[in-house]
Amino acid sequence: MTADVQNNDASPSAIGKFFKSLGLLRESPIAIFGLALILFWVILAILAPVLPLYDPNAPLEPFKFPMSEARDGGLYWLGTDHKGRDILSRVIFGAQQVLIWATTATAVAYIVGMLMGVVAGYLGGWYDEVISFISNVLLSFPVIVLYIIIITYLGATGFNIVLAVTFASAPGIMRIVRGLVLDLRTRDYIFAAQTRGESAMYIMLVELLPNARGPLIVDACLRLGYTTITIAMLGYLGLGLPPPDPDWGKMIAETQPLGSFAGHMAVVPAAAISSLVLGFNLLADGLREISLKD
DSSP states (O other), X not given: OHHHHHHHHHHHHHHHHHHHHHHHGGGOHHHHHHHHHHHHHHHHHHHGGGSSXXXXXXOOOTTOOTTEEXXXXXXXXXXXXXXXXXXXXXXXXXHHHHHHHHHHHHHHHHHHHXXXXXXXXHHOHHHHHHHHHHHHHHHTSOHHHHHHHHHHHHOSOHHHHXXXXXHHHHHHHHHHHHHHHHHHXXXXXXXXXXXXXXXXXXXXXXXXXXXXXXXXXXXXXXXXXXXXXHXXXXXXXXOSSOTTSOOHHHHHHTTGGGGGGGHHHHHHHHHHHHHHHHHXXXXXXXXXXXXXXX
8 A cells, every 4th residue: 555655656746847847948048049949940841841932952043142133033042052952942941851850760769779778777687788788789889880881781761861870879878778777676666566566568668767757858859969960961971861852961062062162052051950959959958957956
């Protein structure tokens, strides 16, 4: 009876802390600014199909500088590239690709990493040894080498980018989750669940992972920023999303042979990458501040 009461008290407390953290978000200017940057790109990406934009792949007039007038009477707000494509359109439609694939890749990496970590931390024994060994092997590869090997042999597609990010990120996530679970599994509410006869799967998914969410949310924000950089880097190396999809990294790479004449063509996508990554980092810092106040 006592064990049940302890467990029931723990769950509302955990849920209450979560909603309290959401409410405290407004008390962190850093988190609000970071969230605003992220929402800026999310809203643009969602509204891209209905905004009055040129076709991002249509050749219009090459080498037009920002605020140049178009032949149809419109305006090239950010200019055009060497193929005559509107840079503003390509940056906004490129945001769709980055947000979709960065979020998907990070989510898949977290699902795999959390499952590995909770199994290793809670069950221990040979489960822990095997999972830790596999993670250490993957972590021994330089990240950029791992990306290049996977993308080169499997091809440059969105699915393979998700696969590459999962292989590179899941081991690090596993270590974080494993460390948290090693501490949480000694708590009273875990003993209460065991006393009630709950299965190991229930304890891992319902009791352990939700109570480890704090550090994981902060880490997820940071990893979204890392994944955004990864997608841009792969695009710059020619291993990103296949054409004709706009790719921020590829947009920067295409300006290399053009020299300083096309400086604005590189600055715009570079600023887009930096602002989105900054948003994720600031949101992570703000959430960390909020967690320290709890």
